[in-house]
Amino acid sequence: MARNYLVVGGGSGIGRALVDILVQNGDNVYAASRSINEADLPSGVKKITFDVLSDDPIEDLPDELHGLAYCPGSINLKPFKSFKVEKLRESLELNYLGAVKVLLQVIDKLKKSKNGSAVFFSTVAVQMGLPFHSSVSASKGAIEGLVRSLAAEYSPEVRFNAIAPSLTDTPLAANLLSNDKKRESNADRNPLKKIGTPEDIAEMAAYLLGDKGTWITGQIMGVDGGMGSVRPL
Numbered sequence: 306m307a308r309n310y311l312v313v314g315g316g317s318g319i320g321r322a323l324v325d326i327l328v329q330n331g332d333n334v335y336a337a338s339r340s341i342n343e344a345d346l347p348s349g350v351k352k353i354t355f356d357v358l359s360d361d362p363i364e365d366l367p368d369e370l371h372g373l374a375y376c377p378g379s380i381n382l383k384p385f386k387s388f389k390v391e392k393l394r395e396s397l398e399l400n401y402l403g404a405v406k407v408l409l410q411v412i413d414k415l416k417k418s419k420n421g422s423a424v425f426f427s428t429v430a431v432q433m434g435l436p437f438h439s440s441v442s443a444s445k446g447a448i449e450g451l452v453r454s455l456a457a458e459y460s461p462e463v464r465f466n467a468i469a470p471s472l473t474d475t476p477l478a479a480n481l482l483s484n485d486k487k488r489e490s491n492a493d494r495n496p497l498k499k500i501g502t503p504e505d506i507a508e509m510a511a512y513l514l515g516d517k518g519t520w521i522t523g524q525i526m527g528v529d530g531g532m533g534s535v536r537p538l
Contacts, residue, residue, distance in 0.1 A: 307333050309369060311335045311337060311374070312337070312376065313374065314338055315334070316338035319507050321336075323511060324350060358399065368417065371415075372421065373421075374424045375403070378426060378477060379399050379441065381441060400448065404451070408455075420462070422465075427448050429469050451465075456522040460522060465522060466523070471529035472491050473505070474503070
């Protein structure tokens with residue numbers, strides 16, 4: 306039986322890779338984004354125009370959802386003293402409060418399926434403690450706390466998990482990977498000597514959303530090339 310999935314941020318990067326995987330699995334996919342061209346989506350995907358920073362409702366969803374993936378995010382790396390409070394607030398709005406607003410709209414739809422799954426995205430920087438990551442680490446750290454709390458609150462009807470990648474080759478990371486020298490330097494810092502791809506992360510998201518991940522909840526899954534746990538000699 307085809308399942309119904311909502312992918313917020315499904316127009317590019319990890320979200321788009323996840324849309325492709327779910328469609329290939331024969332599922333019904335609703336891709337929500339503030340800027341998405343329906344012609345660029347796989348056939349059969351329902352486009353929903355939606356801005357996570359607004360208070361607008363997500364329209365045209367089915368009564369029952371089997372899964373939600375919240376993919377929007379930001380990477381704003383600079384010294385803490387150079388931040389204005391407003392910029393930190395913007396990071397929190399996109400990375401954390403946007404996810405909360407979406408979830409409040411769809412939690413009853415996820416519960417209705419009796420085996421719903423919600424997947425969010427953190428970063429390896431939350432647990433590692435990296436310099437210049439105060440904005441993204443704080444907002445993504447809030448996501449990790451939310452996931453663990455809601456996994457307890459909504460078990461067994463809805464599972465909640467997050468994926469914590471290291472640097473991944475998406476439009477979001479374009480400035481960090483803008484030339485060959487930056488790519489080589491970032492890849493060299495990773496234990497596996499590579500930069501992640503959207504598909505690397507999306508495959509884990511699809512696993513957590515689907516039948517094979519039904520005994521996993523409240524987890525922060527490191528899909529990071531070993532960055533968060535391995536220190537090669």
